[in-house]
Amino acid sequence: MEITDSIKDLFEPELMEEILAVGKKKTAKEGEVIINIGQRLLFMPIVLQGTVKVSMMQPDGRELLMYYLSASEGCAMSFTCCMQEAKSEIMAIAEEDVEMWMIPVEYMDSWMHKYPSWKSFVMRTMQNRFYEMLRALDMVVFNGLDVRLANYLREKSKITGKTVLNVSHEEIANDLASSRVVISRLLKKLENDGKVLLYRNQIKLLKDF
Amino acid sequence: MEITDSIKDLFEPELMEEILAVGKKKTAKEGEVIINIGQRLLFMPIVLQGTVKVSMMQPDGRELLMYYLSASEGCAMSFTCCMQEAKSEIMAIAEEDVEMWMIPVEYMDSWMHKYPSWKSFVMRTMQNRFYEMLRALDMVVFNGLDVRLANYLREKSKITGKTVLNVSHEEIANDLASSRVVISRLLKKLENDGKVLLYRNQIKLLKDF
Numbered sequence: 001m002e003i004t005d006s007i008k009d010l011f012e013p014e015l016m017e018e019i020l021a022v023g024k025k026k027t028a029k030e031g032e033v034i035i036n037i038g039q040r041l042l043f044m045p046i047v048l049q050g051t052v053k054v055s056m057m058q059p060d061g062r063e064l065l066m067y068y069l070s071a072s073e074g075c076a077m078s079f080t081c082c083m084q085e086a087k088s089e090i091m092a093i094a095e096e097d098v099e100m101w102m103i104p105v106e107y108m109d110s111w112m113h114k115y116p117s118w119k120s121f122v123m124r125t126m127q128n129r130f131y132e133m134l135r136a137l138d139m140v141v142f143n144g145l146d147v148r149l150a151n152y153l154r155e156k157s158k159i160t161g162k163t164v165l166n167v168s169h170e171e172i173a174n175d176l177a178s179s180r181v182v183i184s185r186l187l188k189k190l191e192n193d194g195k196v197l198l199y200r201n202q203i204k205l206l207k208d209f
Numbered sequence: 210m211e212i213t214d215s216i217k218d219l220f221e222p223e224l225m226e227e228i229l230a231v232g233k234k235k236t237a238k239e240g241e242v243i244i245n246i247g248q249r250l251l252f253m254p255i256v257l258q259g260t261v262k263v264s265m266m267q268p269d270g271r272e273l274l275m276y277y278l279s280a281s282e283g284c285a286m287s288f289t290c291c292m293q294e295a296k297s298e299i300m301a302i303a304e305e306d307v308e309m310w311m312i313p314v315e316y317m318d319s320w321m322h323k324y325p326s327w328k329s330f331v332m333r334t335m336q337n338r339f340y341e342m343l344r345a346l347d348m349v350v351f352n353g354l355d356v357r358l359a360n361y362l363r364e365k366s367k368i369t370g371k372t373v374l375n376v377s378h379e380e381i382a383n384d385l386a387s388s389r390v391v392i393s394r395l396l397k398k399l400e401n402d403g404k405v406l407l408y409r410n411q412i413k414l415l416k417d418f
Contacts, residue, residue, distance in 0.1 A: 056343070064347055080336040084329055113322060120293055126335055127289040133342040134265070138273055140349050141394045185350045 006048050006071045007101070015115040023103045028052075028094035035092045041081050043102035046074045050098030055091050065188075067129060067181055068095065076129040079122050082108050136182045148176055149186050153196075153205060163205045215257050215280045216310070224324040232312045237261075237303035244301045250290050252311035255283045259307030264300050274397075276338060276390055277304065285338040288331050291317050345391045357385055358395050362405075362414060372414045 008016060026045070028034050035041065037057055045052075052069040054077065069075055069092075077090045082105040111118040139145055152175065156165050169187065173180045187203065190196045197204040217225060235254070237243050244250065246266055254261070261278040263286065278284055278301075286299045291314040320327040348354055361384065365374050378396065382389045396412065399405045406413040 056340075058347070064343065066343060076339070077336070080332045080339075083332045084336075109322065109328075113318065119318075123289045123292045126339075127286070127293075130285065130289075130335075130339060130342065131265075133339065133346060134273065134275060137342060137346045137349065137391075138267070138394070140346065141355075141391070142398055146350075182346075182350070185347070189351055 007046055010072060010121055011117045012115060015111065015117055018107070018111075019101065019103060022107055023101050026100050026102050028098050028100070030094055030096050032094045033091065034094060034098075034100075035078075035088050035090070037088055037091050039088045041078055041086075041088050042105060044074065044078050044082050044105055044108055045069075045092075045100040045102055047071055048099040048101055051095040052098055052100070053093045053095040055093070056089055057091070063091070065181055065184055066090065067132065074121065074125050076126045079108070079126065132179060132181075136179050139178055140182060140186075145176065145178055145182060146186050146189070149183065150190075150209075152176060153203065153209070157205055165203045165205070166201060167203060168201045216255055219281060219330055220326045221324060224320065224326055227316070227320075228310065228312060231316055232310050235309050235311050237307050237309070239303055239305050241303045242300065243303060243307075243309075244287075244297050244299070246297055246300050248297045250287055250295075250297050251314060253283065253287050253291050253314055253317060254278075254301075254309040254311055256280055257308040257310055260304040261307055261309070262302045262304040264302070265298055266300070272300070274390055274393055275299065276341065283330065283334050285335045288317070288335065341388060341390075345388050348387060349391060349395075354385065354387055354391060355395050355398070358392065359399075359418075361385060362412065362418070366414055374412045374414070375410060376412060377410045 007019075011019065025048075026034075026043075034045070034052060047069045049071055052075075054066045054069060054075060055063045056066055056077075058064050066077065075090075075092070078088075080086075081088055081090070085105075108122075112122065113119075149172070152172065153165065156167065157163055169183045170180050172178075172187075173183045176183070187196065187198055190209075191198050195206055195209045197206065216228075220228065234257075235243075235252075243254070243261060256278045258280055261284075263275045263278060263284060264272045265275055265286075267273050275286065284299075284301070287297075289295075290297055290299070294314075317331075321331065322328075358381070361381065362374065365376065366372055378389050378392045381387075381396075382392045385392070396405065396407055399418075400407050404415055404418040406415065
């Protein structure tokens with residue numbers, strides 16, 4: 001796959017040329033840590049293929065899921081970290097095999113002025129992530145999504161006659177008109193509460209559920 | 210009050226001079242709409258005194274509380290709107306009398322390069338809001354804050370022997386180690402559900418509660 005395939009429509013031709021000239025491709029295998037907390041960010045990634053899971057640490061050491069990055073998406077947090085020349089406060093893990101285009105951080109600033117499409121990309125990324133988080137918060141507070149999720153899982157178990165459900169977090173999110181982040185969080189809570197066990201694309205409902 | 214009192218430590222002296230030279234003071238009375246959805250943002254506000262409530266519209270027309278701005282804070286959303294030269298997607302209302310310093314949007318860009326303190330201010334604002342939202346989401350999902358809030362209100366009512374409680378959302382947030390945004394959201398849900406009535410710094414518990 002050419003890098004231009006997934007991001008060529010995002011940027012003006014002159015910027016695409018620079019991106020190709022100064023950046024480099026990086027791959028990561030499923031489960032691989034791409035960037036860890038405390039590391040210095042020297043490159044800003046744009047995902048070409050696959051999915052990256054971005055998390056931060058809670059003060060209590062618990063991992064806190066922020067969002068997933070898919071093809072043609074950049075990381076909102078790495079923008080702010082790079083721009084402040086700060087150490088990473090986030091952890092990025094390849095949730096499945098990924099290809100990324102890595103852009104050295106020293107270009108981020110000058111491109112903000114030079115290329116309107118870059119400024120738009122950075123600002124849009126920040127804004128979208130922000131809205132996503134906000135809608136997730138609103139949905140959880142207002143719609144009792146935990147209850148809807150539990151009903152959904154029980155119903156699915158009844159229909160299939162099985163306690164092990166073959167369903168991904170993404171599918172559930174689509175079915176419940178929610179986001180994968182929220183569903184993952186609620187499933188994790190069910191696991192913490194001893195109600196389910198979570199496997200890759202499988203959920204086992206325990207007796208207590 | 211001098212504008213320099215609340216924001217002088219944020220910016221380097223050269224930038225403070227520019228801010229004073231190109232900006233202007235604006236005041237708004239409690240309840241006044243400062244910026245509405247669809248308006249073009251010509252100025253970027255920094256709050257000097259008072260509190261501004263920032264909301265957006267849900268697709269269903271419901272107002273969605275984003276955050277509150279206090280002294281020395283800028284609006285994360287107005288940065289992205291300004292930088293994209295977009296119409297405002299947010300509504301800002303004076304929650305109490307406010308004084309703001311309004312900076313014409315045309316300076317935002319060049320200051321990002323010229324003044325490290327400005328770049329830091331913008332990026333820090335975005336990042337802080339983002340983390341705040343994230344922690345709020347986590348707290349609601351993991352801690353069953355709705356249950357804790359209900360218990361808290363019942364307990365307060367029992368102690369005082371009254372069904373009208375003199376307490377602000379901020380005080381409740383402090384008592385429950387939560388954020389005002391989340392508490393306001395949960396109280397609003399209780400009101401929607403016919404459990405309470407909300408007044409300024411007062412909450413009336415209804416029979417159903």
